[in-house]
Amino acid sequence: MTDQPTVLFVCVHNAGRSQMAAGWLRELAGDRVRVRSAGSEPADRVNAVAVQAMAEAGIDIAGTTPAVLETDAVRESDVVITMGCGDACPVFPGKRYEDWTLDDPAGLPLEDVRPIRDAIKARVEALVASL
Template sequence: MSDLQPKPSVLFVCVHNAGRSQMAGAFLTHLSQGRVEVRSAGSAPADAVNPAAVEAMAEVGIDMSTETPKILTMEAVQASDVVITMGCGDTCPIFPGKRYLDWKLDDPAGQGVEAVRPIRDEIEQRVHDLLSELLLH
């Protein structure tokens, strides 16, 4: 990828921006090593990131302890090439020319770390697949 090529950008969206979208954003940031611009947001952000999600990510060497849920903005959607929704349904604005993916994942809200691990692992696999696709183009 040349320096003239803009970095692909991805926005992960779920309702609370406290679990799934945070884990997906953290994995993509970690795995892309700066080659992808990563955002995450929620249509109704929680007050804090899910502690079980933070713990599950720490187990695989990724620190999310300083992340905070962010509100979904039109600007974030417009600035992204790929928008990946995770259970936010119709609350995510649709813009022509954007690529939308909907990842069906269990919601880790209120779950312990044991329940979050399989969700984390599925997100990691999907992020690996997405990354290889983004960097091939």
């Protein structure tokens, strides 16, 4: 791992969980970590309820755009966090991989997305401490 590790968050649509995780990591680690996120089947836009839930926590992810998962993004990352993307994520030796089991916020009301947001924050805090 480099002095400034790169963390890649991956979920299917790159519209909810991975975007919230990236937002938390940027907030909690600042410029100590390079943050990336992508999806195996990216949506057209970030989940509006995820944006609202993060805004309640003071984090703006409204300007982010879902991105397609590319092999180079995995190759260039030190830590790869998957969130329900199955076998779509390529595996390279020497990378740290974690799979976070989290509910998908797609189609859920705000009151059901808040606990997902908070669970992601707790996992990102543990991730920051381990880097």
